[in-house]
Amino acid sequence: MKEAPRAAWTRRDLLGLRELSAEEILSILDAAQGFADISTRSIRKVPTLRGRVVVNLFFEPSTRTRLSFSLAAQRLSADVLDFTTGSSSTVKGETLIDTAKNIEAMGVDVFVVRHSAPGAAAILSRNLEAAVVNAGDGAHEHPTQALLDLYTIRQKLGRFEGLHVAIVGDIGHSRVARSNIWGLLKLGAKVTVVGPPTLVPGRFAELGVEVSHDLDAVLPQVDVLNMLRIQRERQGTLNFPSSEEYTRLFGLTGERLKRAKPEVIVMHPGPINRGVEIAPEVADGPNSVILDQVAAGLAVRMAVLFLVSTGTRRDPPAQLPGVTSPGEAS
Numbered sequence: 158m159k160e161a162p163r164a165a166w167t168r169r170d171l172l173g174l175r176e177l178s179a180e181e182i183l184s185i186l187d188a189a190q191g192f193a194d195i196s197t198r199s200i201r202k203v204p205t206l207r208g209r210v211v212v213n214l215f216f217e218p219s220t221r222t223r224l225s226f227s228l229a230a231q232r233l234s235a236d237v238l239d240f241t242t243g244s245s246s247t248v249k250g251e252t253l254i255d256t257a258k259n260i261e262a263m264g265v266d267v268f269v270v271r272h273s274a275p276g277a278a279a280i281l282s283r284n285l286e287a288a289v290v291n292a293g294d295g296a297h298e299h300p301t302q303a304l305l306d307l308y309t310i311r312q313k314l315g316r317f318e319g320l321h322v323a324i325v326g327d328i329g330h331s332r333v334a335r336s337n338i339w340g341l342l343k344l345g346a347k348v349t350v351v352g353p354p355t356l357v358p359g360r361f362a363e364l365g366v367e368v369s370h371d372l373d374a375v376l377p378q379v380d381v382l383n384m385l386r387i388q389r390e391r392q393g394t395l396n397f398p399s400s401e402e403y404t405r406l407f408g409l410t411g412e413r414l415k416r417a418k419p420e421v422i423v424m425h426p427g428p429i430n431r432g433v434e435i436a437p438e439v440a441d442g443p444n445s446v447i448l449d450q451v452a453a454g455l456a457v458r459m460a461v462l463f464l465v466s467t468g469t470r471r472d473p474p475a476q477l478p479g480v481t482s483p484g485e486a487s
């Protein structure tokens with residue numbers, strides 16, 4: 158029998174890391190560690206959420222987040238519905254809230270929501286009885302991405318206190334950066350955000366991070382490099398002269414990586430612009446933990462689905478993870 162997760166989680170929703178305590182964040186990481194074991198078993202399924210229904214309500218494209226939430230729900234034996242914007246009645250003008258309320262009326266327990274509007278998940282949370290998980294809302298937050306980043310850092314480096322993490326790139330447009338900043342600072346890490354002034358506004362210093370426009374100066378100091386994607390779709394026009402200019406100053410090439418500590422870990426949330434913010438030899442090299450992040454996403458999302466289900470108003474707590482009798486798998 159494995160240890161139960163910390164008793165800190167009582168929320169029905171996961172909307173962002175800003176509102177979570179360090180204890181709540183650690184409770185998710187601990188629960189994820191328990192769930193990671195399930196993926197190593199011969200039968201990779203437990204009945205924890207049997208009879209529950211999870212819907213993926215994605216209004217923006219996704220590969221990693223959507224598939225890992227689907228697989229996480231299936232590993233927990235939940236039924237999974239996939240909502241696709243293009244073939245839904247939103248194209249006839251149905252609102253987000255009406256769409257969600259109609260889906261909820263079918264008996265859905267957990268909504269996993271990705272939307273271009275900041276606050277979309279919070280709006281649904283106020284209008285639904287079901288649990289709501291934010292899978293990315295505009296440039297606001299992407300909490301499960303930050304949680305899987307934190308999980309990977311703890312797995313690789315064993316701590317947060319005293320670590321120095323650089324988040325490099327399009328900070329101003331990045332929900333991943335915001336969620337990482339909240340989580341890392343709460344857990345005791347030092348954070349420096351790095352990029353050109355047009356992508357890294359000085360106001361970020363008000364959050365408690367350092368701001369730098371000189372990657373080469375920051376590289377030797379850090380334990381973790383989190384390289385963000387240049388988000389052309391959120392920028393309108395490019396906020397720097399050219400991709401080549403960005404790469405020359407902020408791209409993580411093999412040559413530039415030599416300035417960093419040999420044991421530095423290199424992260425990227427994906428999808429990667431190979432040759433722009435990160436060179437292929439670094440993305441696929443020995444310091445890269447990018448695919449470890451993807452693997453961690455499955456365990457983290459199992460934990461999140463489990464925890465918000467235990468916090469739902471309608472239902473008694475679901476079964477704890479770690480039950481191991483052979484009859485449990487299905």
Ligand code: CP
Nearest residue numbers: 219220221222426427
């Ligand atoms: N990191 C991330 O959110 O990737 P997807 O857009 O593929 O889900």
